[in-house]
Amino acid sequence: MPFREFKTEILNLLENFEVFEKDLELSDHADMACKAAFRLSKHPVELAKKMEERVKSRSSEFRFIGSVERAGPYLNFFVSQKLLDETLRRVLTEGNRYGALEIGKKVVIEHTSANPDGPLHIGHLRNTVIGDTLARILEKTGCKVERHYYVNDMGRQIALAVLGVERYGLESIKGDHAVANAYIRINRDGYEESDVEKYMERYEEGDEEIVSTFNKVVETALEGIKETLKRLNIIHDRFVWESEFVRSGYMRKVLEKLLKLKECKKNETLYLDLSEYGIKKEVHLTRKNGTSLYVLRDIAYHIWKNEKFERMINVLGADHKLYSRQLSLVLELMGYNSPENVIFEFVSLPEGSMSTRKGKFISADELIDKVVETASDLISDKDMEDEEKKKVAEAVGVGAIRFDIVRVSPEKPTVFDWKQALDFERQTSPYVQYAYARASSILKKVEDFDLRWDVAHFNHPSELRLIKELSMFSFHLERCYRLLKPNIMAGYALNLANAFNAFYRDIPVLQSEGNLRNSRISLVMASKIVLGEVLNLLGIEPLERM
RNA sequence: GGGCGCGUAGCUCAGCAUGGACAGAGCGGCAGCCUCCUAAGCUGUAGGUCGGGGGUUCAAAUCCCCUCGCGCCCGCCA
Secondary structure (H helix, E strand, O other), X not given: OHHHHHHHHHHHHOHHHOOOHHHEXXXXXXXXXXXXXXHHOOOHHHHHHHHHHHHHHHHHHOOOEEEEEEEOOEEEEEEOHHHHHHHHHHHHHHHHHOOOOOOOOEEEEEOOOOOOOOOOEHHHHHHHHHHHHXXXXXXXXXXXXXXXXXXXXXXXXXXXXXXXXXXXXXXXXXXXXXXXXXXXXXXXXXXXXXXXXXXXXXXXXXXXXXXXXXXXXXXXXXXXXXXXXXXXXXXXXXXXXXXXXXXXXXXXXXXXXXXXXXXXXEOOOEEEOOHHHOOOOOEEOEOOOOXXXXXXXXXXXXXXXXXXXXXXXXXXXXXXXXXXXXXXXXXXXOOOOOOEEEEEOOEEEOOEOOEOOOOEOOEHHHHXXXXXXXXXXXXXXXXXXXXXXXXXXXXXXXXXXXXXXXXXXXXXXXXXXXXXXXXXXXXXXXHHHHHHHHHHHHHHOOOOOOOXXXXXXXXXXXXXXXXXXXXXXXXXXXXXXXXXXXXXXXXXXXXXXXXXXHHHHHOOOOOOOHHHHHHXXXXXXXXXXXXXXXXXXXXXXXXXXX
């Protein structure tokens, strides 16, 4: 928080010069640099000199600006002792609430939503991890967040999976894998198209026997998927089945509204002509046999969301880009808000793209098992009970997976790499967890101390850097919120851990004495709190020991 | 063919929204650090035509145009 206020103070101070947020930047040369003079004058150095004068004459009015230096046309601002003091005070009094914002919107975030025809694979994982991390970030900004998994129980793929299960039965293995095996097999062996059609029709009509069969298959796959998600510290508040909108008659009402649009046309099927909006291909709402298509049910779902939420966020793979534009356009034509889409590019395997249908994928379960096993080997000779070792290996493994995914910007296409997934070093979550564990370890050895500090005791660059990092938590949180880019939080986690490790190297805590010792211990406590909270935002478990 | 995204060190990535101070990290390479709070750590060093070309600008990795490479989309699939 204090760092955001520091920035606000600079803006207020230079308001008369028409300096805006975009003129400020983080810099190696300062805590915050102002580059406005370039933009505002043909003689930037002269202007910067004037600004400098003004700042120097008034800077005593501000709390968090400590000093300013001019470097040519740049103004370099430095934080005050007061900011350092206030940062520690807030972290230590607010605890894990430190850094929270109060934006407070009601938002729904839909993520994962993988078809219940098989297990989650490493492509789905990108959706899941981005979505869950964003949900956590939004909550921290004070939003009321509902996490949805939209269950596609009506599609062709599901009908085919059901046929597969009927033909081959379910193996007695984890449900999602069992369904996948039947689905892969029927795709390989072949099937009658008319059988698939018939199943879709009967399911949409609500044929009791078929509904119960579909439900069983979908539930079986979903149970397995939920188990995997839980292991990754991911829960959904609500699983919304597509068929809910059909059964409740909601979709019917939506269809009636759609029919009133001038873009809505009918011949063999019902479709939307969006050519005047630059979308050449018609958007079909129904099939020739009268059954609904995904987009129709999805429109219904989004109208329902409109009624309940102020903000709708969907996490979608790059293959949904055009689709999501079409959906948004239709919603707008109907007079509704459209969702905000967080699009991520594909994860592929070194040998090419993944496919559930062809059985060409690395499942999330396989990945988790292997990473946890590697973590387990690494701690095998540590002095810990087996129980704790197991817990640590799981937390490290899951953290490494989540972090490996979330650290990369969503728009970057990636190729899955085992070596990277199994790396537990510098730019990974174990590095952050390790900093947390080191802080814990120091605090565990403290028997008596007073929770008090004097910022005058913090004069080593490593200490100053660490406190400044702590002060920037909500600054980065706000950036994540605005840009919906969770990789920013991963980057902050790394910076913070890095700053703590430098502090750990340079500053003896336990051997120091008196108020110097109290101050340092207080700083370690504050670091532990913020490191822990950042890990929570990333869905990674902080560990007391590892 | 059209649309969207990506291309930055040997490898994996920041930085691009809102153009500014020498383009930053990690891994890998090389050279070092455990009588000291956990070495999953730390220090130093080498390594760059920011895919290529043009343009705008006092200033371009960042903006515009062209071009090459890769991925995705263009279904009465989801």
